[in-house]
Amino acid sequence: MSTPSHRKLAVVTGASSGIGAVYADRLAARGYDLLLIARRRDRLEEVATKIAASHDRKAEILVADLGDEADLARVERDLAAREDIELLVNNAGIARLAPVAQAPASDSAAQIALNIGALTRLTHAVLPRFVARDRGTIVNIASILSLHSLPVSAVYSGTKAYVLAFTRGLQSELEGTAVRVQSVHPPATATEIWDLSGVPLSNFEPEKVMTTEDLVDAALAGLDRGEAITWPSVADEALWTSFDTARGTLVMASQTRNPAPRYRAA
Numbered sequence: 001m002s003t004p005s006h007r008k009l010a011v012v013t014g015a016s017s018g019i020g021a022v023y024a025d026r027l028a029a030r031g032y033d034l035l036l037i038a039r040r041r042d043r044l045e046e047v048a049t050k051i052a053a054s055h056d057r058k059a060e061i062l063v064a065d066l067g068d069e070a071d072l073a074r075v076e077r078d079l080a081a082r083e084d085i086e087l088l089v090n091n092a093g094i095a096r097l098a099p100v101a102q103a104p105a106s107d108s109a110a111q112i113a114l115n116i117g118a119l120t121r122l123t124h125a126v127l128p129r130f131v132a133r134d135r136g137t138i139v140n141i142a143s144i145l146s147l148h149s150l151p152v153s154a155v156y157s158g159t160k161a162y163v164l165a166f167t168r169g170l171q172s173e174l175e176g177t178a179v180r181v182q183s184v185h186p187p188a189t190a191t192e193i194w195d196l197s198g199v200p201l202s203n204f205e206p207e208k209v210m211t212t213e214d215l216v217d218a219a220l221a222g223l224d225r226g227e228a229i230t231w232p233s234v235a236d237e238a239l240w241t242s243f244d245t246a247r248g249t250l251v252m253a254s255q256t257r258n259p260a261p262r263y264r265a266a
């Protein structure tokens with residue numbers, strides 16, 4: 001990804017800490033001005049001040065809870081009206097990790113609203129302009145759990161599986177254009193998401209927890225390499241290639257009107 005030679009704006013959701021704050025710093029270092037979106041004004045102001053001091057880039061803040069319908073609609077209108085957005089990082093998300101039978105339905109609804117609803121609607125807000133000018137990048141933060149469910153992650157894994165499927169669908173729609181969409185799949189990463197998840201970060205072995213800096217740097221390196229799907233902690237690229245090949249083979253094998261022999265009456 002080349003350094004912009006004129007004003008370009010990168011929008012980062014969940015930008016007040018963790019992965020979002022590091023994305024903001026790294027994108028500012030690449031010459032982007034920033035629109036930082038999150039719930040906490042004081043933390044957003046802190047990130048914006050650091051960006052201005054470190055990179056001499058403009059960092060505007062937009063305080064909003066993207067899990068709230070009124071706030072989300074306000075942000076949608078703001079983004080749709082802007083003409084200079086070049087990159088959107090859909091990073092805002094939450095995890096509520098507990099067995100479904102033991103968790104309030106509101107926890108599931110909150111995860112779906114933010115991890116799926118906000119990501120989808122903000123993509124809708126920027127994508128028509130990206131397509132019209134044949135330029136722009138969307139980065140969707142998914143998870144390793146997009147491919148796997150734990151006994152406590154049925155809803156969270158489901159939302160991240162949506163991010164992967166949604167991203168792949170967009171990539172197919174945009175084939176032949178210069179608009180790019182990347183899906184990033186972090187492993188366990190040292191962020192504040194764990195504070196309210198029900199599974200404290202201290203439950204993880206330290207050697208299995210990636211830093212936010214390493215995560216974002218790897219994700220941006222993947223973007224620079226032209227990756228559509230990025231697995232920052234997976235060293236063997238052939239693992240994803242073989243998985244994806246098997247997925248395609250399974251889909252192709254399903255394209256028949258005939259029931260599989262094992263389902264036919266004897």
